Amino acid sequence: MSITQIGQGSYEIQDVSVAATAAIGGPKEGQGPLGSYFDEIWPSETHKGESFEEAERALTEDTMELVVKKANISWEDIDLVMGGDLLDQLVSTNFSARRHQRPLLGLFSACAVFTQGLGLAATMLSDKGPRSVLVTAVSHHMAAERQFRFPIELGYQRTPTAAWTATAAGAVVLVAGARHPVGIEAVTFGRVVDFGSKNPNDMGSAMAPAALDTIQRHCAATATTLQDYDAVYTGDLGVIGIKLLTLLGGERGLNIDERVRDCGQSLYHLVEQDVHNGGSGPGCSASVFSGYLYRRLQVGQWHRLLFVATGALFSPTTYQQGESIPCIAHAVSLTHREPGGTTL
Amino acid sequence: MHQEDSDQAKAYQQLVKSNQPKKPIVKNVLLAFLYGGMISLVGQGIQVAFIVGGMSKEDATSPTTVVLIGLGALLTGLGWYDQLTKHGGMGATLPITGFANAMVAPAMExxxxxxxxxxxxxxxxxxxxxxxxxxxxxxxxxxxxxxxxxxx
Amino acid sequence: MTFVWAFVVGGLLCVIAQLVLDLSSLSPAHVLVLFVVIGAILGGVGLYRPLVAFAGAGATVPLPGFGYTLVEGIATAVKTKGLLGLFTGGLTAAAGGIKASVIFGLTVALIFKPKA
Structure with a gap:
């Protein structure tokens, strides 16, 4: 069990593996191309809870219950819970901890919080810290709309660059030791990158430079190129963000090819479901990983995945005051190991 | 110099600008005309009904507004008005019914x-x-x- | 014939608003405020009254009509009440619409819940 700093904010991790994952989504997410990878699909956006905020909390509570069950352990075996959401004062994550009564680290880096949690958990687990950590992230479309944009029934036209906050939650139980087929091999924590974007309805453009920065730093630290991975998934760049990532990467001599995909782009049928640029929200990358991406690694269809969730760190206040949008991206690379064997 | 004001940032904003997807302006404008025209036509119908009922043209304006606001509020409550606006854009927002929508929508939420x-x-x-x-x-x-x- | 012009003028006002929305970075709320102010100014310089005579509801139903109503109300009130009319005229003329917005708005907000 060990951890090595291989660059500023980059760590090589040994013997940390994924015991189980769980993902629950809303009806729209269930109708998307990855719908069958969710463990559970809610029949309506407000399936549980009296308010949107309560619904979001119920979503994360249910997902956490489910992942503990799937890991075949009890809550007492979880040493630490880490998680985040988009709502002010992290209410979903914090309030849901009333129920599970585990030590809690509430995290915020907007839609990048899931890889922040995976990375932080991995560094602690690989250094004789906690033995098992539950990492979770959640978002609810209507709760986010209410906080960040417009009231639900207030009519307005979405711009083509707008993202659709996903109603979804993902949760992972990470454990010390290489007991399970999917392990974390390296993490890179992101720097804040702000290239002056101010449009909250175009977060893909704002976040692409942050994603590129973290990808480049991760590759440099781990001495890999993108071509060493079977797949690279960014967080919520969407169609426009991926396009700009490709262009900006090209300018810097980085070959962003078709193996680079995006969780927000993958979660929905973009045109048929009328989500414009694609999905967003902490629950987007968390549920896409916990459902689809993890499954690909688990069955050995992929052997190596680079997972880079991205977050736009603005608030309605900073936007109204005319500030640009600082962004961050955290990277985690994962491998599939053969049972009992070593990392490929 | 802050990163967000740097030359690199400025060059990037140019890149963003040249890669912005086009808004479907022609379609938006046609639909705005259609929806705005239709709502005004409904308003005219209501106004004529009041005039037929014995009001002067000037006196009929106020009750017409009241009825339209009631309709806008009701359609918002039923969850239909945001659909009108999604398609009709300003054609549904600019009429007084859209004003009612803008009052009711946040309040009910x-x-x-x-x-x-x-x-x-x-x-x-x-x-x-x-x-x-x-x-x-x-x-x-x-x-x-x-x-x-x-x-x- | 007023029906046709109501449709055309009402539609055209919305087209202008749509163009402002799509070609600027203003939010719908900004556009609404802008158009009420424009309606008041056009009312003040005497351009909106002929439009109302010509297009009926096509000019009164879109929000510039609200700005026009406020200005017309002030004009009427100043004639009878003098300078106090500057303060009472606008709201008097728009009282029906404003009161209806509050009453209907409150009622609907208490009865219905937002849908997905």
Whole structure:
């Protein structure tokens, strides 16, 4: 069990593996191309809870219950819970901890919080810290709309660059030791990158430079190129963000090819479901990983995945005051190991 | 220099600008015309009904507005008005029915926050600025007209 | 014939608003405020009254009509009440619409819940 700093904010991790994952989504997410990878699909956006905020909390509570069950352990075996959401004062994550009564680290880096949690958990687990950590992230479309944009029934036209906050939650139980087929091999924590974007309805453009920065730093630290991975998934760049990532990467001599995909782009049928640029929200990358991406690694269809969730760190206040949008991206690379064997 | 003001940032904003997807302006404009025209036509129908009922043309304007606001509020409550706006854009927002939508939508969503700080406050999220600047503009116009012509 | 012009003028006002929305970075709320102010100014310089005579509801139903109503109300009130009319005229003329917005708005907000 060990951890090595291989660059500023980059760590090589040994013997940390994924015991189980769980993902629950809303009806729209269930109708998307990855719908069958969710463990559970809610029949309506407000399936549980009296308010949107309560619904979001119920979503994360249910997902956490489910992942503990799937890991075949009890809550007492979880040493630490880490998680985040988009709502002010992290209410979903914090309030849901009333129920599970585990030590809690509430995290915020907007839609990048899931890889922040995976990375932080991995560094602690690989250094004789906690033995098992539950990492979770959640978002609810209507709760986010209410906080960040417009009231639900207030009519307005979405711009083509707008993202659709996903109603979804993902949760992972990470454990010390290489007991399970999917392990974390390296993490890179992101720097804040702000290239002056101010449009909250175009977060893909704002976040692409942050994603590129973290990808480049991760590759440099781990001495890999993108071509060493079977797949690279960014967080919520969407169609426009991926396009700009490709262009900006090209300018810097980085070959962003078709193996680079995006969780927000993958979660929905973009045109048929009328989500414009694609999905967003902490629950987007968390549920896409916990459902689809993890499954690909688990069955050995992929052997190596680079997972880079991205977050736009603005608030309605900073936007109204005319500030640009600082962004961050955290990277985690994962491998599939053969049972009992070593990392490929 | 801050990163967000750097040359690199400026070059990137150029890249963003040249890769912005086009808004479907022609389609938006045609639909705005159609929806705005239809709502005005409904308004005209209601007004004529009041005139037929014995009102003068001037007197019929106010009750017409009242009925349209009622319709806009009801359609918002039923969850239909946002669909009108999604397609019709400003064609559904600019008519007085859209003003009703802008009052009801936030209010119904903040029911849980209570009748005073929730519903009461949020009724004026969009309507507030419209009233503040509408009344102020009308006041200034009135004062100027009074000074210029001696009557407002 | 007023029906046709109501449709055309009402539609055209919305087209202008749509163009402002799509070609600027203003939010719908900004556009609404802008158009009420424009209605008040056009009312003040005497351009909106002929439009109302010509297109009926096509000019009164879109929000510039609200700005026009406020200005007309002030004009009427100043004639009878003098300068006090500057303060009472606008709201008097728009009283029906404003009161209806509050009453209907409150009622609907208490009865219905937002849908997905």
């Amino acid at each position: 903040f029911r849980r926050e209570g009748l005073v700080m929730g519903v009461g406050v949020k009724l004026f999220t969009v309507a507030g600025p419209v009233l503040v600047y509408g009344l102020s503009a009308a006041f200034v116009v009135g004062v100027v007209r009074y000074l210029v012509t001696g009557v407002a």
